Amino acid sequence: MRTFGCVCGQTLFFENVACERCGREVGWCPSCRVIAALEPLGGGTYRCANAGCGAVLVKCANYARENVCNRCLPAAEAARGLCDACRFNRTIPDLSMEGNRERWAELEAAKRRLLYTLDLLGLPYGSAADGFDPPLAFDFKADAIPVDGLWRWMGEGERVFTGHADGKITINIREADSVEREKRRVDLGEAHRTLIGHFRHEVGHYYWDLLVRGRHEAEFKRVFGDHENPPYGEALQRHYREGPPAGWKDRFVSAYATMHPWEDWAETFSLYLDITSVLDTAVNMGLIGPLDFADLHGMVGRYRQLGLVLNELNREMGLIDVVPEVLHAPVVEKLGVVHALVRRQAG
Numbered sequence: 001m002r003t004f005g006c007v008c009g010q011t012l013f014f015e016n017v018a019c020e021r022c023g024r025e026v027g028w029c030p031s032c033r034v035i036a037a038l039e040p041l042g043g044g045t046y047r048c049a050n051a052g053c054g055a056v057l058v059k060c061a062n063y064a065r066e067n068v069c070n071r072c073l074p075a076a077e078a079a080r081g082l083c084d085a086c087r088f089n090r091t092i093p094d095l096s097m098e099g100n101r102e103r104w105a106e107l108e109a110a111k112r113r114l115l116y117t118l119d120l121l122g123l124p125y126g127s128a129a130d131g132f133d134p135p136l137a138f139d140f141k142a143d144a145i146p147v148d149g150l151w152r153w154m155g156e157g158e159r160v161f162t163g164h165a166d167g168k169i170t171i172n173i174r175e176a177d178s179v180e181r182e183k184r185r186v187d188l189g190e191a192h193r194t195l196i197g198h199f200r201h202e203v204g205h206y207y208w209d210l211l212v213r214g215r216h217e218a219e220f221k222r223v224f225g226d227h228e229n230p231p232y233g234e235a236l237q238r239h240y241r242e243g244p245p246a247g248w249k250d251r252f253v254s255a256y257a258t259m260h261p262w263e264d265w266a267e268t269f270s271l272y273l274d275i276t277s278v279l280d281t282a283v284n285m286g287l288i289g290p291l292d293f294a295d296l297h298g299m300v301g302r303y304r305q306l307g308l309v310l311n312e313l314n315r316e317m318g319l320i321d322v323v324p325e326v327l328h329a330p331v332v333e334k335l336g337v338v339h340a341l342v343r344r345q346a347g
């Protein structure tokens with residue numbers, strides 16, 4: 001990520017809806033692809049105030065009406081209503097329930113960061129109307145019956161599982177509740193549990209369908225193992241019965257990755273997006289020098305160095321490590337498969 005600038009000179013951030021100094025409304029301009037001040041033209045239209053752009057825009061309906069988005073779309077396409085990030089939503093939370101609008105806003109913010117990184121990498125994604133198979137879509141749903149305590153032992157009637165199926169990414173909106181999420185992280189012994197992490201993991205499954213299925217399965221199997229044997233259901237049961245195999249840390253990025261080659265892929269893909277976005281931000285903030293994003297080993301080396309610094313800074317403040325994983329050679333080899341596929345897509 002990078003920062004942006006208001007016409008008044010103030011720094012703007014990716015999530016901003018107004019300038020902290022001059023009070024101007026700001027939003028994402030799809031034309032010049034920055035967060036820019038919005039100059040009102042009347043009738044709900046705005047001009048992008050970014051020098052040299054001047055695009056005539058309207059706010060996304062989820063910005064203007066719902067306050068969960070900060071993107072705009074070209075005024076000529078106002079009839080679409082939703083921006084390039086919100087148009088993938090299939091199900092949104094029930095806004096009559098207290099707290100759901102705030103949870104939804106958290107989900108949208110994480111989703112916009114995800115899409116920013118996918119765009120940065122030049123990765124394709126699209127809806128059915130765009131001709132994508134599978135089409136990307138998001139379901140943000142709540143449990144039908146509220147449950148007390150830990151979700152892993154959900155009662156009957158609770159059936160919203162965070163996951164991916166045929167391009168559809170479902171996130172249980174309970175994940176947007178920081179207290180619930182932390183309880184679950186501790187229960188599952190995870191190093192991190194974040195909304196952006198969920199999006200990065202689930203979109204990894206989407207890209208398996210899009211980039212690997214029927215195209216590069218042999219290459220995948222050679223490094224990640226056979227995804228057809230044992231079948232997914234069997235692997236899932238074994239994982240929850242027996243836990244990860246001894247010594248998994250030498251070969252896998254997380255305990256969850258040991259469950260099945262598809263989960264290993266999704267966890268590795270998620271790590272690849274972590275590395276890309278953290279390094280991109282570090283370069284843009286001047287924390288590290290320029291970096292060749294075509295060179296995976298260079299990226300991994302920088303990420304390791306940066307991780308040491310970031311972890312120490314966080315420990316100084318009593319916070320969790322930013323980079324908890326140790327990147328052993330087998331994990332880097334898996335990252336190499338992801339990297340090669342991503343680069344090939346990006347041309």
Ligand SMILES: [Zn+2]
Binds near residue numbers: 006010021022023024
């Ligand atoms: Zn300003």
Ligand SMILES: [Zn+2]
Binds near residue numbers: 032034054
């Ligand atoms: Zn613009």
Ligand SMILES: [Zn+2]
Binds near residue numbers: 084085
């Ligand atoms: Zn939007």
Ligand SMILES: [Zn+2]
Binds near residue numbers: 201205263
């Ligand atoms: Zn998964």
